[in-house]
Amino acid sequence: MDYSKLSDQEINKLVAFALGCKEVVPDIFMDDVRRYxxxxxKNKSGNKFYFDPCNNPADAWPIISKHQISMCAYERANSGMKRxxxxxxxxxxxxxTRDDNPLRAAMIAFLKMQESANVPANSTGSDIR
Structure with a gap:
């Protein structure tokens, strides 16, 4: 899947589902631990159920830490090239995964990791890894 074409909200939802979240009734998403x-x-006091790991370190860090996702900043400033x-x-x-937003990059790496874990080793069904 090309995650770069998805919005932050779509990635947040996929991350929640990868963590075990399910839609229990229309627009109510839960797992054993929390509601998403x-x-x-719409107001400044926020919503304690709002889940935004693409932009909120408090939502992202437990995933980053548990799955040992590393993040690194890069810069290219060669002469004659755009910085x-x-x-x-x-x-x-x-x-x-490369992105301007480090948390979004980490969540996409997490989704790619989950995607890979759900793919059989080869098409014959035997696992030769």
Whole structure:
């Protein structure tokens, strides 16, 4: 899946589902531990159920830590070239993801890792890893 084409909200939802969240009734998402909401709170007091790991370190860090996702900032400023900077996230050099937002990059790396875990080793069904 090309996660770069998805909105933060779509990625947040996929991350929640990968963590075990299920839609119990329309627009109510829960797992054994918490309730998840994906629409931005309309007031300053916020919403204690709002889940936004693409932008909120409090939501992202437990995932980053548990799955040992590393993040690194890069900058390229070669003479004659446009100055660029970006973040990359990976899991032991696999699932490398580049994005301007480090938390979003980490969540995409997490989703790629989950995707890979759900793919059989080969099409014959035998696992030769």
């Amino acid at each position: 909401e994906f629409d931005k709170p 660029e900077s970006w973040w990359e996230a990976d899991v032991f050099a696999d699932f490398i």
